[in-house]
Amino acid sequence: MTTMTDASVREFKMPDVGEGLTEAEILKWYVQPGDTVTDGQVVCEVETAKAAVELPIPYDGVVRELHFAEGTTVDVGTSIIAVQVAGAAPAEVPAQAAPVAEPRTEPGTDGEEKPQGRQPVLVGYGVSVSSTKRRPRKGPEAAAAPAATAPRAELNGHGTAAAAAPAGPRPLAKPPVRKLAKDLGVDLATVVPSGPDGIITREDVHAAVAATAAPAAPEPQTAPAPVAAAPAPVVGFDGARETRIPVKGVRKATAAAMVGSAFTAPHVTEFVTVDVTRTMKLVEELKQDKDMQGLRVNPLLLIAKALLVAIKRNPEINASWDEAAQEIVLKHYVNLGIAAATPRGLIVPNIKDAHAKTLPQLAEGLGELVATAREGRTSPAAMQGGTVTITNVGVFGVDTGTPILNPGESAILAVGAIKLQPWVHKGKVKPRQVTTLALSFDHRLVDGELGSKVLADVAAILEQPKRLITWA
Secondary structure (H helix, E strand, C coil): CCCCCCCCEEEEECCCCCCCCCEEEEEEECCCCCCEECCCCEEEEEECCCCEEEEECCCCEEEEEECCCCCEEEECCCEEEEEEECCCCCCCCCCCCCECCCCCEEECCCCCEEECCCCCCCCCCCCCCCCEEECCCCCHHHHCCHHHCCCCCCEECCCCECCCCCCCCCCEECHHHHHHHHHHCCCHHHCCCCCHHHEECHHHHHHHHHHHHCCCCCCCCCCCCCCCCCCCCCCCCCCCCCCCCCCCHHHHHHHHHHHHHHCCCCEEEEEEEEECHHHHHHHHHHHCCHHHCCCCCCHHHHHHHHHHHHHHHCHHHCEEEECCCCEEEECCCCCEEECEEECCEEECCEECCHHHCCHHHHHHHHHHHHHHHHCCCCCHHHHCCCCEEEEEHHHHCCCCCCCCCCCCCCEEEEECCCEEEEEEECCEEEEEEEEEEEEEEECCCCCHHHHHHHHHHHHHHHHCCCHHHHHC
16 A cells, blocks of 8 residues: 655545444445545445445545455544545555555464464554454355356456456446355355346355355276275265354454343343234234234234333333443433344344334335345434334244343334134134244343343233323
């Protein structure tokens, strides 16, 4: 990376796009040296520990240099792009420059290389000492000879392709697919696309991995003496013994948060099995209601509303534990978190001020939350400030679970699968729609009585949905 001394060149630094984040990985550049950019134009997409975010440039000008290649993790506050600002004499972009320096490495315990000179940094506790790190490719395919795959173009210090890389069109693939290919050590230039308009899909990447790992057919041999064959080693479905996946981004942040929560807050989980037949009938009626047309109406909507009503009746459940001040902080608002499984990992965006929303407004909020999560566009702000969470494990056919609290929250409700089961109803055994709810809570600030009241209220509302009117 070269040092810019021209006063007309502006350096755009990696911002902290979340709350206390220290680094982000450059997923994709949308501009190249020589391109004209305008104030507010998105120049790249980066991935933090919380979300994938597009970064806009804050001024007009011409791109002079890209300091880092795609796939590089950069510390917050480090310059990532240089722009010749509008109105200044254009500076000549060097034709050649030294490539982006890779971190010094030393052999790891498993035969892989690991970077030196970088100390672990806790999220929210400042920028680490080194400026960048390059994620090593891992997996059985990474050990293949260089001739087995086509050479890959790497950006040098000025964002141009290195001389050894062949020229050619950039393979079409979405950012999650590019990350998968990088994690598995697959060169997208060698992958045959099957998606529309020649887009490479996840299935194409996995197929390329399987083709690379498939053993070559043995040559026929002439009349060897019969010998006892040794048992073949057990291998995976793709022919590989094992695959290593780097722990980073959302998965890394989730793991750290769950470990911290599990070993900080004393968890208690209570269960209740409830007849939700009337709730399921109400869902079907609401789908036909003109006020709910075009909105997302499902059992989760009424379960969320039931939990909000239960919190209103038992407000002490909506709190957090301040260890430093040795205080219980009662929240007079509910930011309702909804756990969502995405290709990037588990995220928990929340609906702000859910307690003040009507049923149609809550349905609209749920719809926007789900749509944004599926597109991978959930912002860091949408995942901050949650107070209570719902996780719907029933969509996977699971009866229930013992959910772990999100850090800083007092309770989380797990909803199991809704199944037709024999149930005693009005003195007779009948087939009814039944589910099991599980409420985990922080026993430092929620005792058994309070937790039981909240869970019982949610169950009572789902069994008799008319209580939504009388208790709300």
